[in-house]
Amino acid sequence: DADVTQTPRNRITKTGKRIMLECSQTKGHDRMYWYRQDPGLGLRLIYYSFDVKDINKGEISDGYSVSRQAQAKFSLSLESAIPNQTALYFCATSDSGSRNTEAFFGQGTRLTVV
Amino acid sequence: AQSVAQPEDQVNVAEGNPLTVKCTYSVSGNPYLFWYVQYPNRGLQFLLKYITGDNLVKGSYGFEAEFNKSQTSFHLKKPSALVSDSALYFCAVRDITGGYNKLIFGAGTRLAVHP
Numbered sequence: 001d002a003d004v005t006q007t008p009r010n011r012i013t014k015t016g017k018r019i020m021l022e023c024s025q026t027k028g029h030d031r032m033y034w035y036r037q038d039p040g041l042g043l044r045l046i047y048y049s050f051d052v053k054d055i056n057k058g059e060i061s062d063g064y065s066v067s068r069q070a071q072a073k074f075s076l077s078l079e080s081a082i083p084n085q086t087a088l089y090f091c092a093t094s095d096s097g098s099r100n101t102e103a104f105f106g107q108g109t110r111l112t113v114v
Numbered sequence: 115a116q117s118v119a120q121p122e123d124q125v126n127v128a129e130g131n132p133l134t135v136k137c138t139y140s141v142s143g144n145p146y147l148f149w150y151v152q153y154p155n156r157g158l159q160f161l162l163k164y165i166t167g168d169n170l171v172k173g174s175y176g177f178e179a180e181f182n183k184s185q186t187s188f189h190l191k192k193p194s195a196l197v198s199d200s201a202l203y204f205c206a207v208r209d210i211t212g213g214y215n216k217l218i219f220g221a222g223t224r225l226a227v228h229p
Contacts, residue, residue: 004157033216040123042204043158043219056214090157094215101146101165101208103217105157 003027006091006106013081013113021076021109023091030096032074033103034058034066037088046089049074050096081113116141116209118188120220127195128228135190135223137205146208147188148217149179153201161203164188175199195227 004025013019023032031050035043035058045058047066055066063085067075078085088110092103118139127133139145146165150158162173169181179190190203205220 031215035219040221042120042221045216045218048214048216050214056212058216092158092217096215101215102148102160102163104160105150107155107157 004091004093004104004106006089006109008109009107010110011112013111015082015113017081019078019081019111021089021091021111023074023076023106025072025091025093025104027093027095027104028071029093029104030071031094032068033092033094034064034074034076035090035092036060037090037108043090046076078111078113081111083113086111086113115211116207116218118147118205118207118218118220120203120205120223122223123221124224124226126226126228129197130194133192133195133199133225133227135203135205135225137188137190137220139186139188139205139207141207143210145181145188147179147181148206148208149173149177149188149190150204150206150219151175151201152204152222158204161190195225197227197229200225200227 007022033048034046044060049068065077091106094103148163149161162171164171164181172178202222204222206217209218
């Protein structure tokens with residue numbers, strides 16, 4: 001979905017390096033999420049944020065941190081990358097309206113840690 | 115905890131035949147259920163959702179899903195498959211644990227439609 005933009009799209013980094021994945025959205029949504037996708041495991045939630053001052057850990061937050069710089073921007077950081085963080089990472093947004101419960105996804109960032 | 119299960123890693127179907135991708139759920143309270151599709155090198159695209167109302171939900175690209183409360187299922191269906199339907203399909207359920215609204219995904223089912 002072009003309304004949710006992730007950068008970079010692909011990244012190869014070395015073990016121990018710090019890396020930041022960025023997400024910006026033009027949908028005007030208040031909620032933003034970071035997921036990682038691994039084969040056979042589906043998507044697992046890393047962090048989520050319901051507004052600029054609200055950050056929450058998901059089911060697999062260890063080794064990751066996030067920053068919600070503005071309503072439209074939500075960054076994911078790996079302070080010291082390790083090979084098992086090699087995965088496809090997705091940012092998503094949703095609206096807090098009661099019926100608008102579906103999430104909209106960016107195109108993903110493929111991260112390889114060597 | 116809320117969860118969904120997709121019992122099939124892969125589904126193979128011939129073009130023109132009907133297709134079904136299975137999903138079962140476990141939730142406390144009323145379920146909000148979703149289907150997403152992922153084409154190669156793309157993000158997830160929303161297909162359809164069930165919140166309340168008719169058990170048969172219609173979505174994008176000719177897909178539909180049937181909510182069955184007694185069987186706790188939400189299977190994705192299409193009457194006539196296309197080769198272009200080949201993709202990875204995810205079922206998801208809304209989780210409101212702790213007062214926060216987030217999606218919990220199944221492991222995904224790869225659909226292969228053969229000419």
